[in-house]
Amino acid sequence: MEQDPHRFLRRSRLSIATMTHHRDQPAPTQATLCRAAEADRAESIMVAIESAARFLPTQGPIGVFIAQNPLHAFECEPFEDAVVHAAQLYGAQPYLSETRYREELARGRIRAADLESVLDSDISGVGALLANGRLSLRDLRLALLLHPVRQEDDAAVRWTLTEQDVVERLRDDLSPEARWQLLSDGSEDGIENQDPRLSDSDDEATRRALFFPGSEAGQAGEEQRTSSELWHACVEAVSLTRPSITHSRPPVRHRDLILAVDPAIDTDNLVHPLLIRFCAAFVDQGVAAWPMPGRERGLLEAVTRIYSGRFGPTEPWSAGLPAALRAARGCHAVDVIAAELDRLGVPEADWNEYLTRTSLALRGWAGMIRHLEERPDRAPVEPVPARLVDFVALRLVCDRVAVDWASRQLGFKNNKKHENNSHGTGGGSAVPPGSHLQRLWTELRDRYPPRRGPGSLARAFLLHQVSQLLGLTARDIRGLDENELLRLEHAISAFDGFTRRRLFHLAYERRHQIQTLDALASHVRFATPASATRPLFQAVLCMDERCESFRRHFEELGQGFETFGTAGFFGVPMYYRGIDDWHASPLCPIVMRPRHTVVELPEDGAQSRHEFHRNLRRRVGQFAGSVSTGSRTLLRGGLFTAFAGAVAAVPLVARVAFPRLSARLGRTAAELTRRRVPTRLALEREGEDFLPDGTHAGFDVDEMVVIVRRMLEDIGLTTRLSRLVAVIGHGSSSLNNPHESAYDCGACGGGPGGANARAFAMMANDHRVRGRLADEGLSIPDDTRFIGGILDTCADTVSWFDADRLPESHRRDVDELRRACDQACVADAHERCRRFESAPLDITPREASEHVEARSVDLAQVRPELGHATNATAIIGRRSRTRGLFLDRRAFLVSYDPTTDYDGGILTRTLAAVGPVASGISLAYFFSAIDRLGYGCDTKLPHNITGLIGVMDGHASDLRTGLPWQTVEIHEPLRLLVVIEATPETIINATAPLAGVRQLIENRWIHLVSWDPETGALSVYERGRFVPYVPELNDIPVVDRSVSWYAGRRDHLSPARVLAAVPKRPASSARHS
């Protein structure tokens, strides 16, 4: 064996290159590796890993689902570029399919006018396309947008030509003019000569296609002749030019290169099942009874320990894996990566891309490992020492072994090319794998097939269709010179699917924008400023678009019912531990880290009862836990299933056949065994001590004053407070739903916001807080009381906190408020039911209420509610301006009073809280709806909870991130239309300090509209400036109540004015027609 002078050096660096192969191979004859170079390499690997990590999904453990933009890493790019780049990187779709947009066009959701408008703003200053000026680029593009054109390859065209009469007839969807042009011109044209180039054509089908049209003379003579004449002309035309060949950059991963050569060998299919098993075992949070031994040392170390033994059979491809892992044992992950990259023969220049693509190949798991690396506190049970480099190193080792195997498989086929390579079974071993794989890589990259443009038949067919659409006759086509033809063909091919879909999407958004802005412009004329009379009830809810309908129905109860919207944590960021919780969880937007912990305690008198119930519950829990684990074991399970398993028939039948009844029974039983004890919040802190986690145990009065004042100022509720102000958070309850927390409050970081509402009400009721507020100039009337509550958006119920703490004087108000909210809930349930196909359209409100309740407790229900689906708009402004406007549960409504915000400071902090939450929700739904496979997690049916941190499809798949199809099914993917009631200058000033929000606006991830507080004029932010908006229609439908607008309809509804909620206008103001 040849001695390598640098062996010791490299050994000391624990480089695997030497450690693995010094026994059976000559050492790699590479340039001298010295410490500095190695350090450099390690550095560049770390950089590459960090850059790859940006593109991984950011979704954390599924128990806390936070809606985020899956393209967060691309937010620095303009939206239109970002979606295309991301689509290429993730293999996903940038927009909806063209078919889908065309359906929307057909049913009038997109109009031709929208397409023309977006086309006009897309093309600037391009003149005529053809010399005679007959055709402009715009005409061509519009025709291609309005009419589907089949772009197929030669084989498909050949099939079409033989099976269908496309060449004998003109298209059915031609405009009358085009048709007339074609026909009138065609009739003048005499008989045509034979095609002189026919003999050149070696294509049998082309020849047949050329003869075919003419062979059947007779019936629809005119049309047939015109069309086939045109076809001849097109065939002649395309033969003048050569089809294009584009040399696309070959992929970097061996897997893709091998797949291009032999589609039967997909090394990822070999590696992934194993890798998924490793990752799942490593991050498991308590599903497996036997956790992975040694996982506290990290993924790479644990796997090498378990798998490097010589013991145990392997699969054919992984025969070399134990040895490879043995070599990596004890090495640092970065060294392993460096060595593997060397062996795989990837040049350093391609490392970045190689590592990015490699991490993304199993991006759900890689992303989860990255997430647990960055946020170990988010692990549901125990943090594991997750490191992305470990994952990549392990993955590369597996990849290399698989590629090695695959190359041997390929060796059989390409042995002509490997004269020096000994072949036959297991032949590759004579050559060091490093150089072997390196050669494989270079060779496959050289051989990577270039992409050929469409063949002549396909081009002729395309030209034939386009000419018809444009009214170009055979004579026109023949009249074109070579340059013009090239230009025309190029213009057609340049207007590719991505471009068309982008324009369709813009048109799709434009229609929605017009509909919404028209409604706002029209409705604002009816808006009356708040009257001086004191309202009956005021309710502060989350800005969530699901609360829009509840608020509307609440307001429809009468003029004295007012509502406000704000981020649903009500300005109280805290860690909260409820009486049933065993640990505290954060309730605030994810961008914040709370500094206070609040605990729910039993009332002093109920202490002993609480203890009793808790013990009882613990025992029941222990029993239930041991039953559920026991049923899976051998002995206990055998005995148990054999003799007591049949007892499960009771819950099985009850849960499946009578979900609502059994849930009610279950609840009653639970209430009986552990009767709810009265509780209180330990809201106020006593000392200045910190808890072990570094937070304060509760708030002090100063902090409470700040919180209450900020919130009331934010929503503009500083005057005219009613006797009873309800603060209502929201959450959602559903069963058999791994994505349950996706339905909770986004502003509470995927938790229910009831505790925040309760805490806020307690603070605002505190007389010391009020005293201090009065000193600061914000006086809350003495008889005003706050009450906290929580709205269950799934079952549509409101429950209240601390109602018995309110003074006797407010009892009646509380009762009335309860009744009002119950009424609003029933109406809300009724409105929601129109979206559920399983609820009949003529459902009564009472049935609707039962229906939604049943959904929330039904094991079989995959759509307990629809979450944020259909969200499309955010309106930040005074509610008086939108009150009485039916917004179809599609608008985030944030209360903001521009008249009291003198310096824009309130707007800044409102946007700081609202911007990330609303845009995150909007974009999460957007992309999950655009591509249910690439960005969403597809249908829930095969979902399989793994490790208590995520879901897989079936038994071994990547972790599925994003939202399930059932949730986004009815969602219209639209960028959020944010309307802010403020002048353009105020908006620009207010967003200036918010870099993240600015980026979203400038790069068009959200649409921004300014709504003038004085005049009500709207102006849309476009390319750096606000452009005044001119309404298309001045009127919107008017109905008496919401129900008369939505009754009997399932689809998205345009805004309407609901008279019941519109305040009576003073007689003096002029009535608008």
Add this chain to the structure above:
Amino acid sequence: MMTNHDIVSLLVTCQLAAPAATVALVGVPALLGRPPSERATALIVGGGFAAGFIAGVLTLAVLATRGFVPEIVHLGSWFSVGHHEASIELVADALSVPYVCFSTGLCGLVNAFARKYLHREPGFTRFFLLLAVFGTGMNLMVLAGSIDVLFAGWELLGISSTLLIGFFLERGNAVRAAMRAFATYRVCDVGLLTAAVLVHRAVGSGDFNRLFGENWPNGTCLVPAATATMVSLLLVFAAMGKSAQVPFSGWLPQAMEGPTPSSAIFYGALSIHAGAYVLLRCEALLEQAPLARLLLIAIGLGTALHANVVGRVQTDLKSMLAYASMTQSGLIFAEIGFGWRIIPLVHVISHAILRSLQILRSPSALHDRHELEAALGGHPGADRWALGRWLPERLQARFYRIALDRGFDQMVVGRLFVVPFLWLLECAADLERRWLALLGGSAGPGRRRS
């Protein structure tokens, strides 16, 4: 005047015809491109199961009044040559009728569940159609009075199971898992088929009553011990595949690719126990075949142990439940091997109910976990009985690897069965190529299998 026999005949036919009719009612319009609406589909299929269930309960009542004297229902004859006959016979006795009630009842429940669960899913009709096929096959198998009928039911079970594993046609994993299950089924079906041939040879008919009388569970074997042993061994082989016994167990966790309700009813409840049912049906034969019983005990206990160890390291809910099912199914095999009758039957039914509930509510794992944590006031500690905790570290890693690699089932089955089989096929293909070349034609380049 209808005799008791007529009533039972009618009811038993109804148990079979009701689900079979729903296959036609849903399948024919679907084939014509006009599938019935979701509501109608679920109602038709559910109605079929309900009718089958009611008929089953009535039969049970009728039989109970007569002290469970078996009734044989002769539906016709497939063919007969001389004194050799393949008849289509059903039997209503203390085994088949309760089992039919149980299986149609469970099918009905899953039908009700799936109606909401699959709402608006593109494969809605296909799912219910396959469920109806499954129900028909199940009833056919359970009520079978001859080994031919049993085989027909058995095959319907296999095909519906395969197609439901591959329900999501567009996903590679699902299709691969379906193929794996199908291959295992087919290999083990050889056992049943050969057993059928043997039975026909031995008694000139496939009827069970000629084989071991008709008085379940007290049948007496009417064939010589050698035949009984042979048939029993073949039946055990057949049952091993469908009930996922070692070494044919690898397909079961992979089969969790279909929609949750189908996983529940197939691999938690009915399909997984089909093998046990067949063995129970032929218990009289087993009685005469100690060798087969010993094998049964060995396989059963081996499977239980294997599944128990492997199940401990599974990190996803459905695989874990699959191995839990396998454990119990192994135990049931062993119980049958011990010659027990009622205990395994009760075990089957009891286990099926519990496990299908567990699989149906497997997406609730997080919810349940939170509830449990709240009740306990902390994390439920790791299993005190956790295997391997007390082993030295090296052995721990080794055992863990066995468990993580699922007892090397993939490799073992691959080496023992798949590789030789493929090699055989390769050889055959090669021979054919040479033969063709010899005949003068230039055979096209044969594609090597990878």
